[in-house]
Amino acid sequence: xxxxxxxxxxxxFLLSGVAAMLVLVRNYRNLLNWLFFLYASMVxxxxxCDFLSKITPxxxxxxxxxxLSVIFWLWFLFFVLHFSVVLANKYSKKMWTTLIAVxxxxxxxxxxxxxxxxxxxxxxxxxxxxxxxxxGLYFGVFAAYSVLLxxxxxxxxxxxxxxxxxxxxxxxxxxxxxGVLVGMCIGLIGDVILPLxxxxxxxxxxxxxxxxxxxxxxAMFRYGLxxxxxxxxxxxxxxxxPNLLVVTDLDHNISMVNEFCxxxxxxxxxxxxxxxxKSLIAGxxxxxxxxxxxxxxxxxxFVKERRLQLKTRAGLDIPxxxxxxxxxxxxxxxxxxxxxxxxxxxxxxxxxxQKEAIDELTRTKERMLSILEDTTETRDRADEAxxxxxxxxxDLKAVDKMKTEFLSVVSHELRTPIxxxxxxxxxxxxxxxxKLSEEQKRAVQVIQKEGDHLLGLIDSVLDVSRMSYxxxxxxxxxxxxxxxLAQELKEVMAPEAGMRNISIEVELPPDFPTIIADPTxxxxxxxxxxxxxxxxxxxxxxxxITGASGQDEVEIRVVDDGIGLARDNLExxxxxxxxxxxSYTRAVGGVGLGLAICKEIVETHGGKIRAISDxxxxxxxxxxxxxxxx
Amino acid sequence: MLSRGERKKVxxxxxxxxxxxxxxxxxxxxxxxxxxxxxxxxGLELAVTVQPDLILLDIMMPQMNGIEVCKALxxxxxxxxxxxxxxxxxxxxxxxxxxxEAGAVEHVVKPFDPAELIKIIKKxx
Numbered sequence: 051x052x053x054x055x056x057x058x059x060x061x062x063f064l065l066s067g068v069a070a071m072l073v074l075v076r077n078y079r080n081l082l083n084w085l086f087f088l089y090a091s092m093v094x095x096x097x098x099c100d101f102l103s104k105i106t107p108x109x110x111x112x113x114x115x116x117x118l119s120v121i122f123w124l125w126f127l128f129f130v131l132h133f134s135v136v137l138a139n140k141y142s143k144k145m146w147t148t149l150i151a152v153x154x155x156x157x158x159x160x161x162x163x164x165x166x167x168x169x170x171x172x173x174x175x176x177x178x179x180x181x182x183x184x185x186g187l188y189f190g191v192f193a194a195y196s197v198l199l200x201x202x203x204x205x206x207x208x209x210x211x212x213x214x215x216x217x218x219x220x221x222x223x224x225x226x227x228x229g230v231l232v233g234m235c236i237g238l239i240g241d242v243i244l245p246l247x248x249x250x251x252x253x254x255x256x257x258x259x260x261x262x263x264x265x266x267x268x269a270m271f272r273y274g275l276x277x278x279x280x281x282x283x284x285x286x287x288x289x290x291x292p293n294l295l296v297v298t299d300l301d302h303n304i305s306m307v308n309e310f311c312x313x314x315x316x317x318x319x320x321x322x323x324x325x326x327x328k329s330l331i332a333g334x335x336x337x338x339x340x341x342x343x344x345x346x347x348x349x350x351x352f353v354k355e356r357r358l359q360l361k362t363r364a365g366l367d368i369p370x371x372x373x374x375x376x377x378x379x380x381x382x383x384x385x386x387x388x389x390x391x392x393x394x395x396x397x398x399x400x401x402x403x404q405k406e407a408i409d410e411l412t413r414t415k416e417r418m419l420s421i422l423e424d425t426t427e428t429r430d431r432a433d434e435a436x437x438x439x440x441x442x443x444x445d446l447k448a449v450d451k452m453k454t455e456f457l458s459v460v461s462h463e464l465r466t467p468i469x470x471x472x473x474x475x476x477x478x479x480x481x482x483x484x485k486l487s488e489e490q491k492r493a494v495q496v497i498q499k500e501g502d503h504l505l506g507l508i509d510s511v512l513d514v515s516r517m518s519y520x521x522x523x524x525x526x527x528x529x530x531x532x533x534x535l536a537q538e539l540k541e542v543m544a545p546e547a548g549m550r551n552i553s554i555e556v557e558l559p560p561d562f563p564t565i566i567a568d569p570t571x572x573x574x575x576x577x578x579x580x581x582x583x584x585x586x587x588x589x590x591x592x593x594x595i596t597g598a599s600g601q602d603e604v605e606i607r608v609v610d611d612g613i614g615l616a617r618d619n620l621e622x623x624x625x626x627x628x629x630x631x632x633s634y635t636r637a638v639g640g641v642g643l644g645l646a647i648c649k650e651i652v653e654t655h656g657g658k659i660r661a662i663s664d665x666x667x668x669x670x671x672x673x674x675x676x677x678x679x680x
Numbered sequence: 681m682l683s684r685g686e687r688k689k690v691x692x693x694x695x696x697x698x699x700x701x702x703x704x705x706x707x708x709x710x711x712x713x714x715x716x717x718x719x720x721x722x723g724l725e726l727a728v729t730v731q732p733d734l735i736l737l738d739i740m741m742p743q744m745n746g747i748e749v750c751k752a753l754x755x756x757x758x759x760x761x762x763x764x765x766x767x768x769x770x771x772x773x774x775x776x777x778x779x780x781e782a783g784a785v786e787h788v789v790k791p792f793d794p795a796e797l798i799k800i801i802k803k804x805x
Contacts (some may be wrong), residue, residue, distance in 0.1 A: 461741050465769040465790055470702040472791040477702075480795075484710050504789065526773045 056104040060258040061095035066090045066263045073270065082136055086266070089129035093259045096122035099257055104180035112174045112181035116178045120164045120171065120192075123255070127199040129231075130262075133205030137226075138213070152193055153199065158193065179252045185245060192358025193242050199673050200234040222269045233258040253387050274488045277425050294360070294370070294391040297377060302327045302340060305386060313391065316363040327389075332359035332367040347387060360391060369398045382536055442521050457512060464508045465608045473499045510643040513650075524652040525568040527680045532565060532572070532606065533558040536595045543584065554580070558606075567655055578644040579608040586670070587612035588624020603657065603678055609671040615663035621659050624649040645672070654677065685776045687713040688805045691724030693749060694767070695741040699790070703736060703767070704792050710804065715778070720744025722751055731792035734804050737784070739768035739775065747782045755782035764805045 056092030070090035073083050096119050132150055134356040140146045166171055170192045171183035202226055211223035240254020264435045288295055294315070295304035304325050314317060315330065328336040346353050354376040359367040372392040377385045430543060459608040477483050479491060486494065535558045547554050576595075583593040587610045597606040615623065624645050645661075652659040652674045683775045689710050694700040700716050702753060715730050717723035719741050727735060735753065739746035752782045753759045771789030780786050786800050 463767045466696050466699065469696070469769070469791040470698040473699075473702040473706065473794050476794045477706065477709070483705065501791075524773060 053105060053180065055252050055256070056101050057442065058096045059101035059104065062256040062260045063094050063101060065260060066093035066097065067511050069263050069267050070094060081134065085129055085133040085136060089126050090131060090263060092122045092129060093263060096126060097256050100253065104176065106181065109174060110179065113183070113187055116171055116174055116183045117164050121161050123159050127158045127196055128153055131203045134203040136211040138206040140209065141207065156195070160195070182252055197234065198239065199374050200230060204230045225265055225269040225607035229269070233262040233523060243654045294390070296327070296330070296389045297384040297386055298327050300384065302344065306487065313366065314362070317362065330360055332361040343374060345375055351376060353653070369394050385469050413614070415443060443650070465505070468501055468505050471497065475501065510647060513647050523571065524651060525571065525654060527566050527568055529564045530567045530572050531571045531603065532597065533562045535573060536576060539573070539580055543580050547584055548595070550589045552584060552591050552593060554588065555592065557594055562597055563604055563678050565604060565676055565678050567676060571651045575648050575675065578648050582644050583608050583610040583612065603675045605673055605675045607671045607673040610667040614666050614668040615661055615670045620661045620663065648672070687711060688702055689730055690801070691716065691717065691723065691726055691730060691731040692733045693720065694738045695734065710798055714758065720749040723749055727753055727762065728756070732762060734801065735762055735764045736767050737764050739766060739770050741756040747778050750782035750784055751777065764778050764793045765800060765804070
């Protein structure tokens with residue numbers, strides 16, 4: 051047996067298998083690569099089946115492999131056509147899409163025919179080259195179908211060749227075209243013509259497929275079918291760059307634009323080509339401007355960042371920055387101009403915004419300056435007001451000093467006349483300057499009493515004046531025996547209490563603590579409180595001084611069973627000039643200063659004072675605390 | 681009874697005439713001789729000429745106040761031995777201290793109880 055052709059098939063299997071893998075490994079994200087992979091795989095499988103059908107010793111198995119090889123052949127034809135359609139960029143065209151669908155269907159039908167009948171190939175017969183199937187009834191149809199698809203493929207490659215202007219792509223398409231045609235010729239001769247003439251009975255299609263794959267490989271790897279060509283890059287750049295590209299000829303007519311230009315200006319490609327360049331430039335003197343630009347171009351060879359306005363088809367003006375250069379052929383002759391326009395409306399807008407912002411800042415600055423001036427003025431006025439205030443304060447201080455002096459003088463002036471009054475009344479009452487009748491004595495007693503009252507009033511007024519000027523009470527502290535003091539005051543008050551039949555009781559324990567305080571002030575405090583109680587206690591009532599001592603302080607209460615206080619008035623009784631019931635106080639006399647002075651004395655000593663009463667008619671008590679240690 | 685010539689002498693320096701009269705009557709009641717001076721300068725003069733056993737001195741007076749008068753009395757060798765009692769409406773602690781510093785022995789606040797004043801006068805006579 052001669053296995054030469056079987057080995058050729060095996061070689062075809064290996065070659066196409068490796069090519070399929072290589073292409074996919076190189077880039078699997080590309081449809082073309084996938085199609086190449088599919089048809090190269092089909093070729094590989096076809097060759098494998100052909101090889102197996104030739105070397106198998108069993109006729110049935112040879113027949114099976116033969117049918118299988120036909121199926122792979124049909125798919126190979128389909129995929130290679132598909133590949134050519136995609137390469138020629140015709141895939142989007144309706145005719146080709148339809149053709150691909152039709153051939154897909156026919157491929158399926160032929161598959162079915164191959165598997166179910168012997169119309170294409172008869173049962174193989176053993177030859178000196180191994181098993182070989184004889185052509186069947188419809189072999190001619192099958193061969194014609196194959197030739198049709200190959201021719202369509204070749205036509206696509208021809209179209210590809212015509213459509214590209216990159217020399218590399220032209221070479222590539224040429225190689226593909228030659229490969230397809232040579233392969234077809236080999237197949238036709240070996241499988242159709244020679245068998246029909248009875249000269250040959252072995253299929254040469256494996257050789258044809260090897261030629262196919264060899265040429266395709268050459269196209270791909272030598273001419274970079276799947277690599278990026280400079281023209282692809284240029285096209286891609288031109289059509290993706292965000293600038294308007296216009297190429298004009300020597301007559302300044304537009305000969306080429308990019309897609310962005312069409313999009314921005316709103317023209318169709320066929321409308322814009324041939325238009326004079328000046329028709330795209332806005333403004334009345336666009337011709338003049340074009341002339342100037344063209345002069346500058348021929349003088350310097352380029353124009354950089356010239357600001358002008360382009361006019362869209364709809365009549366809108368777009369501010370642009372233009373770069374222009376001459377388009378030269380390889381001998382240095384000018385063919386036209388290349389103009390690139392950059393849309394600067396955003397920049398203009400930004401500049402306008404910036405200008406506005408600067409204006410706003412300037413205005414703000416002016417406002418701030420004026421505010422600053424106002425502030426300075428206000429400050430000056432405030433300074434003046436402060437000075438005035440200071441002067442007023444000085445004046446007030448002077449007035450205050452005058453007032454103090456006045457008070458001192460008043461004190462002197464008021465007390466001075468009382469001195470002889472008190473002196474003489476005492477002398478009269480003691481009978482040391484002549485004996486008085488009882489009536490005379492009573493009259494002198496009234497004078498004495500009212501004199502004392504007047505003196506008390508003067509003292510109170512002076513104290514309150516001093517208090518209202520915030521001058522603190524000055525204390526001269528020394529040990530004070532409260533109990534002794536209380537008893538002494540009881541004696542002093544006894545005549546007055548006796549007249550109204552009021553009893554005064556001192557219920558302080560003998561061991562009541564000695565406290566450190568100002569004796570004059572404490573005497574005044576107790577005198578005021580006792581006087582107050584006597585004043586508000588009706589005839590036959592009781593006034594009691596009680597006390598309790600704690601660790602640090604003592605509490606003393608002056609309790610009476612007099613007219614009492616309403617709950618609301620418990621706080622108010624310590625206010626200056628406050629009088630609970632004016633009709634009653636008018637009856638008993640007083641100006642409402644006694645308790646206010648008491649409060650000050652107690653608080654200056656660091657104690658607290660409060661009024662206690664269960665209500666009107668239920669008696670009242672004034673309780674105060676004093677620190678033992680002063 | 682002491683004869684008039686043997687009676688102790690008190691000089692009253694007081695600008696308020698009714699008060700001065702009242703004090704005079706009080707002093708007479710307890711058998712004391714007295715001289716009255718209506719202001720400081722005349723008081724100082726009388727203190728030298730009369731050579732009293734005690735001086736009752738007001739503070740608030742025209743021309744010289746009592747503290748100044750007291751200082752003057754205490755600075756003169758001819759009068760500095762005479763005890764001075766201040767009798768004044770000014771009864772604050774400050775004033776009492778000022779009086780003490782000027783050399784006064786007592787401070788009686790006006791209006792006073794006549795009996796009280798007598799008691800104090802008797803301490804020094």
